[in-house]
Amino acid sequence: MTAGITIDLADPVPPYEQIRRQLSSLITVGVLAPGSRLPTVRSLAADLGIAAGTVARAYKELEQSGLIESRRRNGTVVVGPPAVPNGQAGADAAVIAAVDRLIRTARAAGLRDDTLIDLVRGRLTSKLEP
Amino acid sequence: MTAGITIDLADPVPPYEQIRRQLSSLITVGVLAPGSRLPTVRSLAADLGIAAGTVARAYKELEQSGLIESRRRNGTVVVGPPAVPNGQAGADAAVIAAVDRLIRTARAAGLRDDTLIDLVRGRLTSKLEP
């Protein structure tokens, strides 16, 4: 399996970004647990029918986000969410619940998905230092 | 005033998309109320120092999303959120509250902003038919 990753060449979102987004979500949601080993860039690239450099780019950006870590020979492993300063780990469940609540509320209000993303982005930049 | 719109040419997000996102958020959040008239494409373009066609593109996409509407000579006006089938209007307050709750929860968990966006996108595509 390709770790559940699929790409759609007709999508305007470029392949490396599709890979990055899917892995980011899967890791945060816990499907890919900390310590999990991701497929090698070559094997995932072969499975998807694309070049290794494309997968490598997705991995590189995920590493810069702190979600994965690359050992040279050991492949690439998932790094858990950053240890929360005071609280204990596992606070992610609350985040996922909050996301799902938001989606239900937004859909009930008739918001389109894209509009909801815009709204979240707008609030994120507004709430930089409250 | 430019309706509070600003663009950053150094941002990898292209100007037309920056404009679209900001207007989308402002409309959904209610800062730009239904019936409000947006600046003309030429005036906003002049204020921002860019070409009119760039603003026109943002307006066009916002119209396709159903957020604004263009009369030819009357300019462009905000169309409120779509009337919710059963519930009454104003359900947006609940959406905004849910967004703000999510942001607080995510930040408390140490999630980076970009990662949160990825998570929301991932859940949106998962929850297509639950």
Add this chain to the structure above:
DNA sequence: GTTTTTGTATCAAATACTTGACACATTGAT
């Protein structure tokens, strides 16, 4: 009916992005 204001369409040029092939670096295993 003419004019003026506004959005729309077109299109070419410039720009930026993405990809994929190849060579390189690192590291664990043998």
Add this chain to the structure above:
DNA sequence: ATCAATGTGTCAAGTATTTGATACAAAAAC
């Protein structure tokens, strides 16, 4: 010490996107 497997870096080619200028269309005002 050597080898093999893995991620990284480079870079040129192709592709796609974005922009801005200009001309066009519609519609309200006069």
